[in-house]
Amino acid sequence: MDLSSINPILLLASLMVAATPILLAAIGELVAERAGVLNLGVEGMMITGAVVGFIVAVNTGSPWLGFAGAAVGGAALSLVFGVLTQYLLSNQVATGLALTLFGLGLSALLGQGYIGVKAPSFPDLDVPLLSDIPVIGPIVFRHDPMVYLGLFIVLGVWLFLNRSRAGLILRAVGENHDAAHALGYSVRRTRMLAIAFGGACAGLGGAYLSLVRVPQWTEGMTAGAGWIALAIVVFASWRPGRLVLGAYLFGGVTVLQLNLQAAGVAIPVEYLSMTPYLATIAVLVIMSAGRSPGSLGKIFHAAR
Amino acid sequence: MNRRTLLATSAAILAFGAPAMAQDDPTKVGFVYVGPVGDGGWTYEHDQARQAVEEEFGDAVETVYVESVPEGPDAERVMTEMALNGADLIFTTSFGYMDPTMNVAAKFPDVKFEHATGYKTAENVSAYNARFYEGRAVQGHIAGHLTESNVIGYIGSFPIPEVVQGINAAYLHAKEVNPDVEFKIVWAYTWFDPAQEAEAANVLIEQGADVILQHTDSTAPQAAAEAAGNVYTFGQASDMAEYAPMPRVSSIIDNWAPYYIERVGAVMDGTWETSNVWHGIDEGMVGIGEITEAVPAEVKASAEDLRDRIADGSYHPFTGPINRQDGSEWLADGETADDETLLGMNFYVEGIEGDIPE
Known part of the structure; x- marks a missing residue:
């Protein structure tokens, strides 16, 4: 065992990178769930974003356009879910699961010509001056721009939900859609927008995997990240601030267990791997289930 | 009639009834894959072999495959469905399919099964495997010469004998040419998860490794090594030539096609018998990918000599x-x-640090 071979600065820096895809996907899902929509299709939207982003980036040579394409691709897929659940009133759980399966298949089909192709590189953003601060600099200020964009989106969502009128309406729709409807707010339109935002964020998270973290296209490459994002939303009890904590906890455990193994520490990795899930269950028990948005997962119809 | 007899009866109807109705039906061959056919590694090579079977026999054979089948009860369901749909021969291509294969084979005595990398056989179940450790020895030899930090990183999949053989073979031959060499081993607990594999490669590089060996199936560690710069890797299961000449300096290539063609042929002419084969470089089941110019000429020569002596x-x-x-x-x-x-190797050789997880 040689713990000195683990560099804590590099560990914390790679933690931020490992957490970014799930953070992006989770913040989108959080907005959808606060509007009362339970979309279990995060995995499918992520993988679709991953392949669309990759295709756009390879063909245009620009990772930025790739991310934009990924957001559009994820949002487009989520609107399929939106139309089915909001206008055709299908069951959200079943439709979400179907969306995941559909996304996995669609992405495999779209990506067939792109296996083994290399993505254009996406350089790290060395923040001038700040990146030279000892210790903090390498941990916080030497990442690619998407790491910061993810955190800005979280901040934006927090401001939107807690400090804006539109955010209040969105929360009202999520808490009690009948009351919001009676007040004259359009439940469907609010929810469609929230669903599209969720899809766009999931697409960005997927593209982060295919363009930055891996970076290449392989079928099924999200490998369950979408499900972790869903768990983090519950862990965060639907609050953006805690979401960051949750994403760093999940991301941190992944990186830490690999580091400990490479350093030769003999803790069974199974224990470390299950800690975030145990923490989620513990949080659920402590918080009690009453805190979830009141109309989460319920079907809304104006005539009922 | 319980479920088992129902299955057995339907299998019997399919096995005896169908040929009686149409004598020149194509031989139906099923393949169960653990990853997607586009993984660029393990499953990709099995699918190449499937296509070789189709090319060899043309209309006389019909192949079906199911990809990304989890190792567990789901595998049993997939195999049962293939057998019920009239498959004459089913290749199950991952270690974790061993017990599901045995269970399903017991229900369908007239369907032949071929299980890759396991050790159990039955009247209608053959086992086949490749001596990957022979290729690992060549990789270890090259890695021992190339490393400057004397730290070699190894991404393991699951702690099973096949992977442990590879680690031991690579270590022994790295140590032989470089007595100071040290192995850092990380278990990914997956055959295929590009993000996790990339992360594992990055962790090993951060901890000083400048050569990465992988026993997982995606090309993600190759990309991670390329991004890091001065790090060498080896292609796994497939050539992964798109990363040559650096970081990928050589590779182990699985070539299943000759075996698959032979076994499908045996089913067609009725000479199929249960067997347990373990082929290596000699029979061509394990291929050593081209050693690139990033490797010094004398190291390349000694590695090729080692390969030929093993063969x-x-x-x-x-x-x-x-x-x-x-x-x-x-x-x-x-x-x-x-x-x-x-085949039952569950220990490290002297000099490797750490324990094999239980």
Whole structure:
């Protein structure tokens, strides 16, 4: 065992990178769930974003356009879910699961010509001056721009939900859609927008995997990240601030267990791997289930 | 009538009834894959072999495959469905399919099964495997020469004998040419998860490794090494030539096509019999990908010599004296390992640090 071979600065820096895809996907899902929509299709939207982003980036040579394409691709897929659940009133759980399966298949089909192709590189953003601060600099200020964009989106969502009128309406729709409807707010339109935002964020998270973290296209490459994002939303009890904590906890455990193994520490990795899930269950028990948005997962119809 | 007899009866109807109705039906061959066919590694090579079977026999054969099948009860469901749909021969291509294959085979005595990398056989179940450790010995030899930090990173998949053989073979041959070499081993607990594999490669590079060996199936570690710069890797299961000449300096290529063609042919002419084969470089099931110019010429020459000596049988990668990790003697001077010990290998050789997870 040689713990000195683990560099804590590099560990914390790679933690931020490992957490970014799930953070992006989770913040989108959080907005959808606060509007009362339970979309279990995060995995499918992520993988679709991953392949669309990759295709756009390879063909245009620009990772930025790739991310934009990924957001559009994820949002487009989520609107399929939106139309089915909001206008055709299908069951959200079943439709979400179907969306995941559909996304996995669609992405495999779209990506067939792109296996083994290399993505254009996406350089790290060395923040001038700040990146030279000892210790903090390498941990916080030497990442690619998407790491910061993810955190800005979280901040934006927090401001939107807690400090804006539109955010209040969105929360009202999520808490009690009948009351919001009676007040004259359009439940469907609010929810469609929230669903599209969720899809766009999931697409960005997927593209982060295919363009930055891996970076290449392989079928099924999200490998369950979408499900972790869903768990983090519950862990965060639907609050953006805690979401960051949750994403760093999940991301941190992944990186830490690999580091400990490479350093030769003999803790069974199974224990470390299950800690975030145990923490989620513990949080659920402590918080009690009453805190979830009141109309989460319920079907809304104006005539009922 | 319970479920088992129902299945057996339907299988019997399919096995005896169908041929009686149409004599020149194509032979139906099923393949169960653990990853997607586009993984660029393990499953990709199995699918190449499937396509070779189709090319060889044309209309006389019909192949079906199911990809990304989890190792567990789901595998049993997939195999049962293939058997019920009239498959004559089913290839199950991952270690974790062993018990599901045995269970399903017991229900369908007239369907032939071929299980890859396992050790159990039955009247209608054959096992086949490749001596990947022979290729690992060549990789270890090159890695020992190339490393400057003397730290070699190894991404393991699951702690099963096949992977442990590879680690031991690579270590012994790296140590032989570089006594200071050290192995850092990380278990990914997956055959295929690009993000996790990339992360594992990055962690090993951060901890000082400048050569990465992988026993997982995606090309993600290759990309991570390329991004890091001065790091060498080896292609796994497939050539991964798109990363040559750097970081990928050589590779182990699985070539299943000759075996698959032979076995499908045997089913067609009715000569199929259960067997348990373990082929290596000699029979061509294990191929060594081209060694690139990033490797010094004399190292390339000695690596190719090692490959040829393994192929013609004049050298066995596990030749004594070799001690176990705890210092006890495993092989005496000049003694070579027997297949039974190798197939159940659950210990590291002397010099490797750390424990094999239970």
